[in-house]
Amino acid sequence: MALSFTILGTGALGGFYGSRLLQSGATVQFIAHSDVAFIREHGLRVDSPLGDVHHQPVAVYAADEAIPPADVVCIALKTTQNHLLPELLAPLVHDNTVLLNLQNGLTLEDELAAWFPHANIIAGLCFLCANKLGHGHIAHLDYGLVSFAPRDERSAAWIPQLLAAFAAAGIPVESQPELTTARWRKLLWNIPFNGLSVLLNMNTDGLMADAEATALAEQLMAEVSTGAAACGVQFADDFPAQLLETTRRMKPYAPSMRLDYLAKRELEIEYLYRRPLREVARHGVRLPAVEAITRLLSSTDRHNRLV
Numbered sequence: 001m002a003l004s005f006t007i008l009g010t011g012a013l014g015g016f017y018g019s020r021l022l023q024s025g026a027t028v029q030f031i032a033h034s035d036v037a038f039i040r041e042h043g044l045r046v047d048s049p050l051g052d053v054h055h056q057p058v059a060v061y062a063a064d065e066a067i068p069p070a071d072v073v074c075i076a077l078k079t080t081q082n083h084l085l086p087e088l089l090a091p092l093v094h095d096n097t098v099l100l101n102l103q104n105g106l107t108l109e110d111e112l113a114a115w116f117p118h119a120n121i122i123a124g125l126c127f128l129c130a131n132k133l134g135h136g137h138i139a140h141l142d143y144g145l146v147s148f149a150p151r152d153e154r155s156a157a158w159i160p161q162l163l164a165a166f167a168a169a170g171i172p173v174e175s176q177p178e179l180t181t182a183r184w185r186k187l188l189w190n191i192p193f194n195g196l197s198v199l200l201n202m203n204t205d206g207l208m209a210d211a212e213a214t215a216l217a218e219q220l221m222a223e224v225s226t227g228a229a230a231c232g233v234q235f236a237d238d239f240p241a242q243l244l245e246t247t248r249r250m251k252p253y254a255p256s257m258r259l260d261y262l263a264k265r266e267l268e269i270e271y272l273y274r275r276p277l278r279e280v281a282r283h284g285v286r287l288p289a290v291e292a293i294t295r296l297l298s299s300t301d302r303h304n305r306l307v
Helices: 012-023 036-041 079-089 108-115 159-168 177-199 202-210 210-229 241-248 258-263 269-281 288-306
Strands: 006-010 025-033 045-046 053-055 071-076 099-100 122-136 139-149 173-174
Touching: 006 012, 006 108, 012 045, 012 099, 012 122, 012 159, 012 202, 025 258, 036 258, 045 108, 045 122, 045 241, 053 258, 071 079, 079 108, 079 269, 108 122, 122 159, 122 177, 139 177, 159 173, 177 202, 177 241, 177 258, 177 269, 177 288, 202 210, 210 241, 210 288, 258 288, 269 288
Parallel strands: 006 025, 006 071, 045 139, 071 099, 099 122, 139 173
Antiparallel strands: 045 053, 122 139
């Protein structure tokens, strides 16, 4: 049976993956905020090296409207909106609903399980370079891999169907056997490069071209590796170097946190920085450089949004 999807959040992430699923013939509906009226009138546009596409009409809803049920609810909101999730998800979660969390960061899957114990909770870790250019307009720059990691054995039964649905949409996919490992692997890139892109005012190409910036990224990666190990996750010795080389080859890219900073939106500090630090502290370990960058980001974010 083909899966149906609700995309909660129609930004760069939700817009891109929702578009790919639509192109494959899947049933996809979007929940948007400021874009609802625009997408209803003008549709959803995605510019991509895979081919530009314009979807019109699009099934798009505001969160307070009656929304048809779907097999899979993809959580593609910014983590700064996670306090709204219990209310937003409540009408969308039915018996056996899959909650596919496409966000970055740590611990949301546990919160989802507490709020919705009968849901099937799966992390979808996205390796994607994409930006939102305007209302209903997404630019896909590079990559797109989604790694699926289940929270428990019951949820794991859905992984083959998700792999098949995303692969049919031309999305590279893989499965990860263990959620905690998958999350820390993603943090190994996100913690250094999101934060440094804001604090040093550079895109990825600038960071990799600057020896001091690259050294800072390496220092942060070493600390994240220490934190992961404290939580029972061991990286291969060459994994950080592989990520650095991938970033060096990446098309010039502004990480999502840098775009949020430039737009004076609240930065996603809680789930990307404070939650990992909290988890590591439970094991009696401190990460001084990560603590420092967290404080700097918090201060920078606060002052940026006051201006």
